[in-house]
Amino acid sequence: MAEGTLEVRIWRGGDEGAFGAYAVPARENQTVLDVVTEVQRRFEPSLAYRFSCRVGVCGSCAMTINGTPRWTCRTHVKRVAPEGRLTIEPLRNMKRVKDLACDMDGFLEKWASVGTFEGSATRADPPAAIDPASPARREVDAAIQCINCAVCYAACDVVAWDPHYLGPAALNRAWTLYNDARVADRRAVLESALQPGGCHTCHSHGACTEHCPVGLSPTAGIAGLKRASLLAMLKGGRP
């Protein structure tokens, strides 16, 4: 497919807008981010999009490519558009600001609402001795690599249906905090994940796990939170 031209449609505008059509030269080694950059450099200097590292570390270049949320920098055109046709839109489930950039406030506020790391140790205390093989730490390790790219949030149908739903990334974060032995009030973390719109809203479709570019399973973490809520209720009464 190196020879020839790609037919590229890119969303222009905010929530109201239309697709722009561009003919971009096909190249042997070409990511979707390369295509977007080429369109901006050659045809549309006003095209708005986000990217930073270009190598799958920062998580800022996620977009909807032919209907699927992906990191554009780690998506080769050959893999997703063998016929040479690309439709590129901003991520779903967030307000569109301009072209390919969306407003991530709601996503990040939900992330923050499950709590931040607050330990009980002070500077004077020795570093916490965490056994890497302990079951709780294994749960954290399996979920800790999230870089907030919002691909899971865009992939989740439940977020689309219920705007109150915290979404996979925030609940995955809650799961890592809940299993972190250094967190001072793990019960409070659990309770924040049980708020209306919390873990019990999840349908376990697994779209987040299917689409996570890092290969995490928020679905498993959310199931863990549901399990923890049952145990907490049977043991201690409240949730």
Added chain:
Amino acid sequence: MSEARLFFLQRLTALVMAPLVLVHLVLIVYAVQGGLTAAEILGRTQGSVLWGLFYGTFVLMAAIHAPIGLRNVLREWTGIGRRPIDWLMVAFGLVLLGLGWRAVAAVVGGGA
């Protein structure tokens, strides 16, 4: 009631209902295949404490289980507010309970 409690209740009622549904289905197939008439069926159920308990429990479980699920559906698919949905579902559960128990009373009560 908290989301966690509703989640627990929905699972618990499903757990109880699973065997009840199976018995109910087998019963339907048996009654249809054997060619039992309504009078014959009523003859066996009227005055039966066991069938009264069986279907009474079934109705109670369904009246708890269904509104919790329907609540989620309404939240996701309609623009109705959360509080109104909660009250609607309490009413829906009570209607299910009322209609269901009335039917159980009709099948089990009288006769014998």
